[in-house]
Amino acid sequence: MAIEWNDKQPIYLQLREMVVERVLDGSFAEGAPVPSVRQVSSDYQINHLTVAKAYQELVDMGLLEKRRGLGMFVVPGARELLNRTEKKKFIETELPAFAQRVQALGIGLDEIARRLREMGEKH
């Protein structure tokens, strides 16, 4: 749960994904407030605009809502929403791309399955 400063991934996207994951795993509960822009900004030593940009995108995604003068809150139903949209996106776009890549490299499905199983067991 730390910022990767020399990543090619913009910081505001890293922040956005951090919030997404925390909502998914429940450490940011629905209806509860998320840390304020200023809080995050000072905690991670990030400019407040960068944090605000991440939060704004989450509001646009329907995950957070603003309450005037009070801060940002996790929308009730956010977790369910995420589960649906993220999984859908994965199956419709990422999985086919993965399949195409596998095929282009001439790797058998058996090998893929075996390697995935091995990785899963390590955890």
Place this chain on the structure above:
Amino acid sequence: MAIEWNDKQPIYLQLREMVVERVLDGSFAEGAPVPSVRQVSSDYQINHLTVAKAYQELVDMGLLEKRRGLGMFVVPGARELLNRTEKKKFIETELPAFAQRVQALGIGLDEIARRLREMGEKH
């Protein structure tokens, strides 16, 4: 086989990957010439510097070679080289990322395997 102008992927990388795929699937044979920078530039309406950048990277990767006054040619052994390096890259970086994504979404390996099989049968 078209350029995605509004993709996150830079044009020169899209070009590079197009050549890689064509070498892999044999439509660019080893020892044969690839289309000239000027040709590609006019075919796809791309700045010639962008094409040159893509080709230069392919030269650096050891896939193409320049013959003065004649153009660029696919290096003999390029296909084999690609098969090795691409597969290695895939197993070491792409597959773990994929596995992590699958796990984060809570999708079972069985479902992944099933869907991949279905996709494979369609082609």
Place this chain on the structure above:
Amino acid sequence: MAIEWNDKQPIYLQLREMVVERVLDGSFAEGAPVPSVRQVSSDYQINHLTVAKAYQELVDMGLLEKRRGLGMFVVPGARELLNRTEKKKFIETELPAFAQRVQALGIGLDEIARRLREMGEKH
């Protein structure tokens, strides 16, 4: 008659307009007391400073008056006053803005008139 927390409109303005409408439609009679700051604050779960700000603006507009130890009361003549000032504001600023918007969208006056009539009949 509920607060919109995620509206662009500030809470204190929403409150102010609620009182204005109630005076206009007579549900807050002239000379009668309006609900206390404390009352509204707890009813709507709003910070009392926000309620006080709304009431203060209504006092400044000449709609409410404070009676020490008793609370806020609708000023006699408030309804008539509102009718004049609100209507003037409407005709001088809102109506021209509306007209401009309609014209920019290329909607005919006939269509506007027709739709307004339809809406009016429903009530």
Place this chain on the structure above:
Amino acid sequence: MAIEWNDKQPIYLQLREMVVERVLDGSFAEGAPVPSVRQVSSDYQINHLTVAKAYQELVDMGLLEKRRGLGMFVVPGARELLNRTEKKKFIETELPAFAQRVQALGIGLDEIARRLREMGEKH
């Protein structure tokens, strides 16, 4: 076609609406490039971030598209899209609000129609 500096309306929204109007009236043709962020930034003496924010919203609305390294272009079909969405928004949200306001003030539809006609004739 100038920026209102002391408006309560944020500059980036004013810019956004300026582009919308120009697309609607055809002075920004479909498929044609819009002035670059830097151009607008220096023309109007506005920070480039502010301009970029306006343009980004237009991209999100589907009105503009980016072409890497080349700039922003009006999406083909943007004008039609605007006409549909703007008019729909107007009829579904602005018109009912207007009707309610008129009724609350106790103004007759005849008077509204008459005043709108008068305004229309002036232009």
Place this chain on the structure above:
DNA sequence: GTGGTCTAGACCACT
């Protein structure tokens, strides 16, 4: 040349 990202610091309205 284009847009994208980030910083450091400012002022504002709202609660």
Place this chain on the structure above:
DNA sequence: GTGGTCTAGACCACA
């Protein structure tokens, strides 16, 4: 205290 907006200036990748 909260978020929203803006400035002035910097560096980056891309075409």
